[in-house]
Amino acid sequence: MQLYRFLSADDTSEFCHKVTAALNKGWALHGGPTYAFDHANGVMRCGQAVVKEVDGTYTPDLKLGEQ
Structure with missing residues (x-):
């Protein structure tokens, strides 16, 4: 699955x-x-989008920052 995060600070x-x-x-x-x-x-x-491919199935309770 592909994960998406938007980092900002x-x-x-x-x-x-x-x-x-x-x-x-x-x-x-x-x-x-x-x-x-x-x-x-x-x-x-500032903001930056990042993506990552990982094994598994997406669920809304997935902790993206821990991947």
């Missing part, structure tokens, strides 16, 4: 570490990163 090194950790767990980038200004908090936010 403030535009800091934390976001880069989050994406790097996912890549090192076998996830692959899906499309380009996104950036948006969070008016409520006054910061830029």
Whole structure:
């Protein structure tokens, strides 16, 4: 099955570490990163979609971050 996650965080090194950790767990980038200004908090936010092929059957209670 193919899994999909959307990672997001403030535009800091934390976001880069989050994406790097996912890549090192076998996830692959899906499309380009996104950036948006969070008016409520006054910061830029980043997002990146990642995908991964794994064995098994998808269920909504699957913990994607643990894959």
